[in-house]
Amino acid sequence: MKLLIDLGNTRLKWAFLARGELRAGGVFAHGRAPLDVPLRREWAELRGIEAVLVASVVAPSVEDELDAWVRERFGLHAGFLRSPAAALGLRNAYAQPTRLGIDRFLAMAALHDASPRAQVLVGVGTALTADALDGGGRHHGGLILPSPHVMREAVLGSTARVAALGGHWSEMPADTADAVVSGSLYAALGAIDRFVAAAARRLDAVPAVVLTGGGAEELAPLLPDAERAHDLVLRGLALWAEDPSAPTPRNRPY
CATH class of the missing domain: 3.30.420.40 (ATPase, nucleotide binding domain)
Structure with a gap:
């Protein structure tokens, strides 16, 4: 086992x-x-x-x-594991492959294995990431930005008399707490929308949008057309473990 x-x-x-x-x-x-x-x-x-x-x-x-x-x-x-140039049916866009986080590589590999198509994978954890994939398993690049939660922490840690306790999403906030929460979500949604539009031009297809990660629940209601995927990194690890052609994992230290 x-x-x-x-x-x-x-x-x-x-x-x-x-x-x-x-x-x-x-x-x-x-x-x-x-x-x-x-x-x-x-x-x-x-x-x-x-x-x-x-x-x-x-x-x-x-x-x-x-x-x-x-x-x-x-x-x-x-x-x-460290991200290779290619494995598990996925081709890494990075010129220095190991600079791509292994969590992103494995999540994309698992998603492509389950459903090969033009798609953007949005992962929401400590950071928010967005990665573009085509139907052949080629990674075309991606974004990294603070998650909405981290954005809010940055605002609260850098300003006086601003609190987001109890804040909620609102399209037109009229309360400071709601404004902080909604601002962080507007920023995330704007980045996702712009990246999906750029991916559509690059891929010459309207990509599916797939949400994953522990912070995805907050964004899901605001992206009603997005799909959900769970445990992609673990599923990618399982693919790696079962693929005899996958690179051999390395022991610490590097």
Whole structure:
């Protein structure tokens, strides 16, 4: 049985791959705090782990911490993936392929594997990302910007007498809290709309828009034509684990 880990800036999510079947695991928020306590709580009863694959966007020190814990608990090194130029039917647009976050690469690979077409994948986590794909699996580039939540934190941390507690979406806010919340959502929606329009010109097709990530719920009502997809990074990890031609994951340190 293989343990698949999606290690983000604020959450760690995992699943199991056994006999080709992806099985649900769990998720916890770590907030960049030490991983030891939550890992002992969450994984104390795990048995039969033969390999550990990790999609990580965190600092090397956190990866080292996870690798040390995996060695102690399972007697294995964790295998950390980095984005290649091409794998899993996906071609990376970046001139320096490893500069593309592995979470974005795996999510796009899983989405393309499930539904090859012209599409824009919008991921909403700590950051908001938007990536354009054509039906042949070619990545045409993407955006990274603060998520609405991070935008609001920036406003609240940099201004006096501004609070967003209890704020809600409004097309024409008449309250400071609503104005902060709505402003962050307007900014995200504007970026998505402009990028989708640019993708349509590049791809010569109207792309499907697919939302994923923990912050997608907030944007979904404002993008009624967008589709939803879940666990794309873990699904991409499963594809990688099952593909003998995929690059070999590397152990820390790099």
